[in-house]
Amino acid sequence: MKITRIYEDAMKSCVICNSCRYCEGLCAVFPAMEKKRVFNLQDMDYLANLCHNCSECFYDCQYAPPHEFNVSIPAQFAALRQQSYKKYAFPNFLSFIFEKNAFISALLLVVLFFAGFYLAFAGKNSQSGDFFDIMPYTYMTSLFSIVGILVLIALIVGIVKYAKAIELKNVSFSAFIQTLKDALSLKYLGGHKNEGCTYPNETRSNVRKIFHHLTAYGFIFCFIATSLGAFYHHFLHIYAPYDLTQFPKLFGFIGGIFLCIGTLGLLILKLKADKKLIDKESVGMDYVFILMLFIVSFTGLLLMFFRESEYLAALLWLHLSCILTFFILLPYSKFVHMFYRFTALLKYNTEEEQH
């Protein structure tokens, strides 16, 4: 019943915004709202994911608490976003397990995987820093391929469910390109005219956007590094370990550093953020996601630095356990925000184009 309460509160706020409209020029959410007179649950899932939680409209709101109308778009929409992640996740029951306690579930998984690797490969190590001396190539690739494919299916089903629910249709190429630009540049996290937004507090700044860029691009770099590694291995027959002048390593190294700095930055901002902007229920999930990203990248960097040491095996198991856990968490964690946001932005740009 709490879900309906969250939706009710947010809908009430939308009705107020829609008759007030003072925030019209701040971001995409308000023009999107204006296209409606009544809001259903799907509309709310769309609007919530269109919101970038920049908090401008909170500080500007004449009806923000302590006003009895209690309009608090950033916090109310954060709560809705989490509900929407859960609602469209596939298979649905898994999301409930992680929702109960994302932190403990993640920790448990890491420990379990680590124990598994230890039992399977104890005693193996490598002088040269070759991972496959420790864990056989076929084992590693098949494990990650199977998990990867399952995760991918889960992700795709979830995203399609969401896109259907919010009635995304008639997408044009130009709207797609516009959305890609908006997402890659995080247009709506920069406040009006990129002057910065009011996060983590009332003073305007672009720090959150910078840290997010480091995180997101760091992640993309690491993803490229892994793909390149596979490409080098299979097609060029150039095998790991690579040195810093080679692309897989270069991307991985830069990506790892970006990710570490970015996630730490986001974490600190989150701790400092005005408590009125944050939804208490969903904040746990945010932390777990940021921490997982940090740990994955940090253990990756460690592995690189201690490649030629006696800790190699343990570090490899740790890093791989973290990555596996991260993979499994993906469809049920805040990771999906990027797809939901992208889909929401796509709908917005499509509708604007047709307008």
Place this chain on the structure above:
Amino acid sequence: MQTKEFDVIVIGGGNAALCAAISAKEENKNLKVAILESSPKEWRGGNSQHTRNLRSMHDAPTDVLTDAYSEDEFFDDVFKVTKGQTNEEYARFVISHTPQAVEFAKKHGVRFQPSMRGTLHLGRTNAFFLGGGKSLVNAYFTTAKKLGIEIFYEFEALDLIFEADACKEALVLDKKNNQEVKFRAKVFIIASGGFESNLEWLEEAWGEKARNFIIRGTKFNQGKMLKALQKNKAQIIGDPTQGHMVAIDARTPKYDGGIASRVDCVSLGIVVNKDAQRFYDEGEDFWPKRYAIWGRLVANQEEQIAYSITDSKVQSCYMPSLFPPIVTNSIEELAQKMKLDEKKLKQTIDEYNQSVVAGQFNHTIQDNCFTKGLKIEKTHWALKIDTPPFYCYPLRPGVTFTYMGVKVDKTARVYKDDGSLFENLFAAGEIMAGNILTQGYVAGFGMSIGTVFGRLAGENAVKVMKGLK
């Protein structure tokens, strides 16, 4: 009693006060300037936090205003709504300063919406604050703090103490500690808004009717400074019953309902009173233009309540509102819900329906749908009310602001009732808006007056200070 010393004291924390304090400090950076704001920080900004735009003349399109809007046209608009009850010299004086007001706002962090987009935008005559008045007020408070102006929240000025023609100190209540503090200064600027939040005072002016009024803005404009000025022989102008009053949703909270409480469908249906009778031509003119007269109309009905009734045909022609309409499938049911006499309401609507002359309905122009043969005709947008579901909004008078205030000269200095000027006392904003307006209102003029006179008050206060001992 504790005493605090400043060079300039500004009483109030809305647009006019902030413009005055910032201008004073910028005129001379070495001065000690204080702002006394009666509200806690979360409620700061008076009525200004509820505003949407300010009106500005311009000769050519700007980044925030389209086309052109000349001084003459602006003045004509003021002249029309006030039915000539405006002071032309002062009105033109303010109008000619409005372009600088927009520049001043921008320079001090206020952001405006780009001039192109939007459903609501008048775009040409009014510049819209991005994020509304609260964001304007926030920007000014941030600037004020940066400049080193001291801001006292929850400090309410109670009285002013004069010696001869000079104000010497303000007696102030520190509400957090519930103790009185003396604030001494060389010059004082009063920008504490009107007295519209003071229910007793409204009742004095309006009688019992006022009990049913809703105050659209802040609860902190209690008019204490206006009382103090009255007592100390400042020249008071205007009539306490004059002000800006609109018809708003009767379910709005007593204070701070702001813009969202407006009801936008009056001209599309009919409006009846407690007795289920129509009492004015709903189709006289477009709603934004008629908006301001309906407050007074409803105020003069029994129990200060009225009901705006439409049917499902016109649903999409007006702005959605804060409170959902009351929806019913029959007129009888509607009457029951509104506690109106069923028969009378039925009769009113039947008579109205029978008098409707078929025309081409178009809510964007003054169309040819009207009634013929009624005591009170509806002259435009008259459609039969016959297609359920029926929609109803209850209406009450919503007070925006009052016009009674103090007389000032063109440097914002306050006159005494003998026609001379106080030495060191200035006023800006709503408390002196009556110098320009005595009735009626053009949207956005309040913020223009406050910004123009706020700046003048700040600058001239510092200039005058140099000449004082």
